[in-house]
Amino acid sequence: MWLVVLLSIFVNCAVFADVQLRTKVYDIDHGHDGEETLILLTSGHVARLKPTKNKTQNNFEQIKKAQQWLDVTLNAKNEIERFTVTAAASDLSGKANLVQPLPNEDYVPTVIPSMEEARAIFRQARYVNKDSQCFNRAHIWSYEWFVNNNVNSNKTWIFFTRRYIRKFKFEWWFHVAPSVRVMEDGIVKEKVMDVKYSRGPLNLKNWTDIFMRDDAVCPRVETYSDYANYPESGTCFYMRSSMYYYQPVDIESQETWGTMKPNWYDTEVKAAYLEAFDEVI
Known part of the structure; x- marks a missing residue:
């Protein structure tokens, strides 16, 4: 309900x-x-x-x-x-913030041992009742879980097609939230941790249902172009990335140029704190 x-x-x-x-x-x-x-x-x-x-x-x-x-x-x-x-909102486009191409991305998400612990981590996340950009909120939640709990999370991205946006006059073309791997009933499962729109960790379908007005099942795509090249196909797609990816352009750059993000970037973290939580660090 x-x-x-x-x-x-x-x-x-x-x-x-x-x-x-x-x-x-x-x-x-x-x-x-x-x-x-x-x-x-x-x-x-x-x-x-x-x-x-x-x-x-x-x-x-x-x-x-x-x-x-x-x-x-x-x-x-x-x-x-x-x-x-x-003028530019920040220096995010500066040369100091460029990501160098890497041959591989050696990234291993943490497996949280129980749903009880996952819920406890979820409850630690800060929440501010204000309009903010989803990728900034997601970046800080992921960053603080990493710093405070040593958790390597993922990010789950949902992309809405132009067809869906036009049909329902939808307000967004993408949304993102952190997700974590949790041991549940002896099986490792991915749970979305969207502190803005849920009260606890959610299965993927329960999460996408919050935003989908047609009860659609969003298929997973492995590359950004699978979404971008078919704007009228279906209603939604989802992707996963490591916690370091900040905006969709990062995912696109990985596919186009082979640029992978292996770490946090100071300018991005500062910009995310400022926009999402009005906090200067």
Whole structure:
């Protein structure tokens, strides 16, 4: 029952206030004749442009090409109310933050010995009742479980197809949360630890059901292009990565350039603390 309540809150929370973001343009989906243009933001949000706004659409094409940062305000329908080009939100794009290619990623997730211990770790996670970006929350939860509990977690990513986004006017194009391996009834199982939208560790389907309005089963894909190249196929896909991967661009870079993330990066951790929890470290 509580999942239904959470879903209701998740679906309807946008009606109360505009959303203000500092973000970049990740991709632009022009749709078919008469369809609104979808602006996929690096924050995970899907912003909407009506078909008549050709000048604004051209502006966003230029902004995407230049990889500029934006201050964007979205209304309750996720339509763009206003936007301005702004200075970089942080130095995340600096050379000091580049990841060097590695031949292999030697990463072994921790197996937590029981569900009781997994629940205890889940309860340690900080929670702030504010709008924040999912990848920043996930990064700090994973980071603090690593520092405080010596737990190597994974991240589970769910990607929503353009078809699904248009059909249900969905607000996001991806969502991410940490996941951990837990020994349960003598079997190692993966449990999603989404402190924002659940009360404890969840099986994958129970987690995706919070966001899927059509009860879809999200198939697993091994490469980012399996999702990106088929935007109209199905409704959702999921992937797993190590805890070090911060944004979808990291997964894409691994496939395209072979760049693997073997560690935490100071600029990413600082940016995640600031955006998700208003904390400067």
